[in-house]
Amino acid sequence: MPIMPSTVAHAPIITSITELERLASQVRRDIVRQVHAVQSGHPGGSLGCADLLTALYFGIMHHRPDPWDMDGRGQDLFFLSNGHISPVFYSVLARSGYFPVSELATFRRINGRLQGHPTTHEGLPGVRIASGSLGQGLSVGIGAALAKKLNGDDRLVYTLHGDGELQEGQIWEAAMFASAKRVDNLISTVDYNGRQIDGDVDQVLPLGDLHAKWEAFGWDVLKVDGHDMEALLRTYAMAKERTGRGRPVMVLMRTEMGQGVDFMMNSHAWHGIAPNDQQLASALGQLEESLGDY
Numbered sequence: 001m002p003i004m005p006s007t008v009a010h011a012p013i014i015t016s017i018t019e020l021e022r023l024a025s026q027v028r029r030d031i032v033r034q035v036h037a038v039q040s041g042h043p044g045g046s047l048g049c050a051d052l053l054t055a056l057y058f059g060i061m062h063h064r065p066d067p068w069d070m071d072g073r074g075q076d077l078f079f080l081s082n083g084h085i086s087p088v089f090y091s092v093l094a095r096s097g098y099f100p101v102s103e104l105a106t107f108r109r110i111n112g113r114l115q116g117h118p119t120t121h122e123g124l125p126g127v128r129i130a131s132g133s134l135g136q137g138l139s140v141g142i143g144a145a146l147a148k149k150l151n152g153d154d155r156l157v158y159t160l161h162g163d164g165e166l167q168e169g170q171i172w173e174a175a176m177f178a179s180a181k182r183v184d185n186l187i188s189t190v191d192y193n194g195r196q197i198d199g200d201v202d203q204v205l206p207l208g209d210l211h212a213k214w215e216a217f218g219w220d221v222l223k224v225d226g227h228d229m230e231a232l233l234r235t236y237a238m239a240k241e242r243t244g245r246g247r248p249v250m251v252l253m254r255t256e257m258g259q260g261v262d263f264m265m266n267s268h269a270w271h272g273i274a275p276n277d278q279q280l281a282s283a284l285g286q287l288e289e290s291l292g293d294y
Contacts, residue, residue, distance in 0.1 A: 079129055
């Protein structure tokens with residue numbers, strides 16, 4: 001089936017670097033407030049990916065928050081594989097219009113839709129897969145990308161993975177399949193912060209030369225500083241240009257776990273613990289309230 005241009009009306013794209021950076025600051029405030037309120041969750045990786053998800057949902061992807069539909073025909077799709085960083089995902093979804101921002105106050109609450117790891121069971125708009133178990137999101141993203149090809153849909157599929165997640169074997173099965181089947185409407189990203197739940201990745205299970213590894217699996221590989229908004233927009237524009245050429249695209253994104261909050265950086269310790277009242281106040285004092293807190 002020939003690929004046809006999309007005619008779906010999408011959310012507006014923001015091109016101002018300053019505006020995107022201010023949005024990312026608000027997202028970081030949302031993250032620490034969500035996790036603090038219930039004294040559970042994963043702030044470190046969420047803070048590290050705040051710039052990327054802000055860039056994707058406000059400056060890169062063509063998507064339609066309202067009315068939302070599961071199939072997403074004529075839209076770019078995003079799959080969060082490392083689902084434990086749900087606070088950043090929920091913040092960006094809410095801030096881009098998928099559900100009310102006030103619902104962020106229900107994070108990890110019983111009978112709420114904002115579960116600790118995203119699920120489809122609650123019917124939360126913007127969530128297309130359950131992503132608690134690491135290693136599965138690339139396979140899902142490949143399936144969605146192939147479905148778009150079958151449907152004649154010219155839009156792209158994006159996936160995000162933690163670097164510790166690359167220790168899962170399913171990732172490499174999927175990587176091999178994607179290149180073998182020329183899944184060239186897929187852009188995947190690895191959050192390359194060098195840390196995971198039990199320590200530094202190099203101490204737990206070293207990943208070696210990831211650039212050479214993904215290239216050996218037949219992927220087109222790019223690198224980016226995950227905290228440079230201008231570089232993110234530029235690199236993903238390059239990634240989009242490289243789609244449709246017979247190879248899937250991988251972006252290796254260097255980040256710092258806990259970025260934006262000084263006492264959460266340079267350690268794996270904040271992978272999955274919540275700040276106390278004093279730590280919350282310190283964190284919020286470092287992050288601009290650009291859109292207003294929920």
